[in-house]
Amino acid sequence: MSAMSNTNQIDDVKKLFSDYLVNNGHRQTPERISILSEIYDQDNHFSVELLYIIMKNRNLSISRATIYNTIELLIDCGLIIKHQFGKNIAQYEKSYAYKQHDHLICMDCGKVFEFCDPRIHQIQKTTEEMNNLKIVKHSLNFYGKCNTLEENKSCKYIISNKV
Amino acid sequence: MSAMSNTNQIDDVKKLFSDYLVNNGHRQTPERISILSEIYDQDNHFSVELLYIIMKNRNLSISRATIYNTIELLIDCGLIIKHQFGKNIAQYEKSYAYKQHDHLICMDCGKVFEFCDPRIHQIQKTTEEMNNLKIVKHSLNFYGKCNTLEENKSCKYIISNKV
DNA sequence: CTTATTGCAAAGTGTTTGCATCTTA
DNA sequence: TAAGATGCAAACACTTTGCAATAAG
Numbered sequence: 001m002s003a004m005s006n007t008n009q010i011d012d013v014k015k016l017f018s019d020y021l022v023n024n025g026h027r028q029t030p031e032r033i034s035i036l037s038e039i040y041d042q043d044n045h046f047s048v049e050l051l052y053i054i055m056k057n058r059n060l061s062i063s064r065a066t067i068y069n070t071i072e073l074l075i076d077c078g079l080i081i082k083h084q085f086g087k088n089i090a091q092y093e094k095s096y097a098y099k100q101h102d103h104l105i106c107m108d109c110g111k112v113f114e115f116c117d118p119r120i121h122q123i124q125k126t127t128e129e130m131n132n133l134k135i136v137k138h139s140l141n142f143y144g145k146c147n148t149l150e151e152n153k154s155c156k157y158i159i160s161n162k163v
Numbered sequence: 164m165s166a167m168s169n170t171n172q173i174d175d176v177k178k179l180f181s182d183y184l185v186n187n188g189h190r191q192t193p194e195r196i197s198i199l200s201e202i203y204d205q206d207n208h209f210s211v212e213l214l215y216i217i218m219k220n221r222n223l224s225i226s227r228a229t230i231y232n233t234i235e236l237l238i239d240c241g242l243i244i245k246h247q248f249g250k251n252i253a254q255y256e257k258s259y260a261y262k263q264h265d266h267l268i269c270m271d272c273g274k275v276f277e278f279c280d281p282r283i284h285q286i287q288k289t290t291e292e293m294n295n296l297k298i299v300k301h302s303l304n305f306y307g308k309c310n311t312l313e314e315n316k317s318c319k320y321i322i323s324n325k326v
Numbered sequence: 327c328t329t330a331t332t333g334c335a336a337a338g339t340g341t342t343t344g345c346a347t348c349t350t351a
Numbered sequence: 352t353a354a355g356a357t358g359c360a361a362a363c364a365c366t367t368t369g370c371a372a373t374a375a376g
Contacts, residue, residue: 027330027375049365063333068366084247086302088340089365104290107299115290120303123280127267127305130278135307136270139249140283142290144298190350190355212340226358231341251365252340 010040013079013096020077034060035070039080045091045112085112085141102139106146113146173203176242176259183240197223198233202243208254208275248275248304265302269309276309 017036021028038055039046046054048067055062071092074080081095085105091112102120104113120140128135180199184191201218202209209217211230218225234255237243246254248268254275265283267276283303291298 025330029331029375031332047365061333064365065334065367066332069331082249084249084251086245086247088247088251088253090251104294104298113294115293117286117289119282119286123282123303124305126280127278128307131267131276131307133307133309135267135305137306139302139304139306140286141302142287142298143300143302144291144294144296146296188355192350192356194357210340224358227340228342228359229357232356 009097010037013040013094016096017074017077017079021073026073031062031066032070032073035062035067036074036079039074039092040094040096042094045083045093047089047091049089051092083139085110086143102141104142104144107143108145111146172260173200176203176257179259180237180240180242183236189236194225194229195233195236198225198230199237199242202237202255203257203259205257208246208256210252210254212252214255246302248273249306265304267305267307270306271308274309 014033014036017032018028020026021032034055035051038051038058038060042051042054048064048071052062052064052067055067071080071082075082079094079096080092083091083093083103085091085103099116101114101116104115105111106113120138124135124138177196177199180195181191183189184195197218198214201214201221201223205214205217211227211234215225215227215230218230234243234245238245242257242259243255244258246256246266248254248266262279264277264279267278268274269276283301287298287301
């Protein structure tokens, strides 16, 4: 989705995070930077537990508490987005330079597909106007059965498929 | 939203649940019926814990385990809907004879407003067609700040406001 | 050198499970 | 009276918190 190479992207993202930390009186710790790198290395949605295991497997010294703490900062500066796909486990995904999209979730296997439809913004605009408030974000999920879903079909509305 | 009185509605709902139980080889227990009654007595979204406390306060003998068990059955037969409004607490609401609607959630106080916009069905239909699968349900939530929301304004798109 | 941050473990919270007891069909 | 349901408590899973040790600025 991005015209940038991944190499440039991670640099951009680190710069953004670094600036955010400085501007908000937070310290730049190696843990925070390595969590950011690890997240931008992931192509799928992830939970805190999964990220913790991945980092442990890479022999990175990290604690769950630090991951939770850092994720709060990353949400605050807009570098990741938090989702709740109907389970009591928060799922996160990187959000810098990624096209806005919504999710199609398989009720059987939990697989998450992404799609986008411009009409959601029209609905959001209407809802904003009718209620005279600023909507900060939205979450649109469709739930279905993916046994009929062909993963690799080329479809301009499907951005990517993720587990 | 319903043309029925509440008295008739609870009778209809009990009949539906009763039929569902019989048809699916489940037993009709007083606990299951009283949980259903309690839920249809509520006008707001509720969590399992809240329902448990409400029933305990009414001196009804009930356990959390039975509530969780019964709620599964009620979801299965379509009498209630489960929501996850971004927190790790499942919220439920009765769904019989209530107009389909989506939610507008205040990021500050957690208040939940309801609205409906027919365009969501057009998006759903497109997504179904493009992916050749049956979408079973959807969840659309807008998140904003309700200090600018006037609760009592008459607006045809706002069905009701709930906490 | 001061104070934010880390990491561990303990505590918290919502949900699920195991099992003895009870009850519907 | 046999299989299913209840209720309690223990177990679970995810998240938050307390606090001593550490390290950024």
